[in-house]
Amino acid sequence: MDVTSDERWMRCALLAGRRAQGISYPNPPVGAALVHENELLAVGWTQAPGHEHAEAMCFRQCAAVPPNSTLYVTLEPCNHVGRTGRCTDLVINAGIGRVVVGLEDPNPLVAGAGISRLRDAGIEVAVGVLASNLREDMAEYLYRVGEGLTSGFLQQSGQRWDHAAQSWEQHRAGNRWTEEFIYRQSLREQLGDVSGLRILDFGGGSGEFSEFLHENGAIVTYVDHSAQMREIARHKTNGVLEAYCLTEDLEGSARPQLFDAVVANMVLHDVEDLSGTLGWLSSRLEMGGRLFVTILHPCFKPPVHGWSSLSESSARYMIDRYGNIGLNLTAVFGGGPSSIPTLNIHRRLSDYMAALLAIGLVLDSVFEPDGRWHPEYFASPLAVADDWFRRAPVLGFLAHKPQC
DSSP states (O other): OOHHHHHHHHHHHHHHHHTTTTTSTTSOOOEEEEEETTEEEEEEEOOSTTSOOHHHHHHHTOSSOOTTOEEEEEEOOOOSOSSSOOHHHHHHHTTOSEEEEEEOOOSTTTTTHHHHHHHHTTOEEEEOTTHHHHHHHTHHHHHHHHTTOSSOHHHHHHHHHHHHHHHHHHHHHTOHHHIIIIIIHHHHHHHOOOTTOEEEEETOTTSHHHHHHHHTTOEEEEEESOHHHHHHHHHHTTTOSSEEEEHHHHHTOSSOOOEEEEEEESOGGGOSOHHHHHHHHHHTEEEEEEEEEEEEOTTOOOSOOEEEEEETTEEEEEOOOHHHHOSEEEEESSOTTTOOOEEEEEOOHHHHHHHHHHTTOEEEEEEOOOGGGSGGGGGOHHHHHOGGGTSOSEEEEEEEOOOO
8 A cells, every 4th residue: 555545544543533632631532544445444533531442443343354454543552451451452353454553652651562562463564654743633642741741640730830839929929910900800700798708719829819818808728739839828828817728638538618619710720630620629619609710711822833842841832723622731831921830731611611510510600801991901011012911811610509
């Protein structure tokens, strides 16, 4: 089969792999196409963790795989047992004569072992067809593997926020305009009078929201997964809050303390298990209690896209193919307005909406903070110099736990 035909069928596998984006995470979004005598028999894509990989989905659609068929797969088939069996065993047992691989998998659990196993079984293997296209589609996975982030996201995120804590505090201290006229104003508009309310500030960071809520009469419990951030918040608020907790402290309590409101400002895109986290937050609410959430706007389109190298040791990923990419890891090193290294996960807007509704919360409002109403906006150099601040790239939700 010539190169032109290989590219044609690998494009089918590539398009199938895009069906897996936003579904397969944290597994890579792999696509596969099964071809016999230049005829497409089946396509497959990796399902949610623990379910079929792309190769298995392909084979399931055929009662019997014709001899000497060719399998096109965007990423090297796995040769280890995880939540599912080895894909190399499926390929060998199916009697495939030839496998065309787009990219070798850099994951140390694979890293050429799958290709070697297939060749040892007498299967012809070609590697590298449409590799540059596939690297763009799998940029998130390839970056994550390169950074050792294939597991332990929460621990890695906590470590990076510990490392960035002092720099982040300096950044926030010099960013009064955004803090006051976007975040605090949104809280005023959505929650109203908080005097006397018991409020959990989830992912409280360096304590700006906790401080603001306390000053307005709320009884505030601060929680974050960074010990360094917690100490900054304790110092900033002079230790006057109800409690200063790490996330695991609250998770381990046998009888959970309940709150009138939970505030999660710009933090839910920093959690891997969105549904589980929202369920945990809901479990901390009294009946009728309210959940205030803001996130980096999933639809925000920055001026550059793809992976762009900022220096030899830094890279950032920008989202501009919202519908295609779905779930994605965003790593910022030395870029963006804060120059602070963080870990964020990009999700579709529908993912947030569905997760909120699935845990039984009633959605009261969806809002996009906008500081342009305030007179000081016109005196802000940011409003003129940076298109980012013409409309804040923030999306918010207010929901409540219904009375039963």
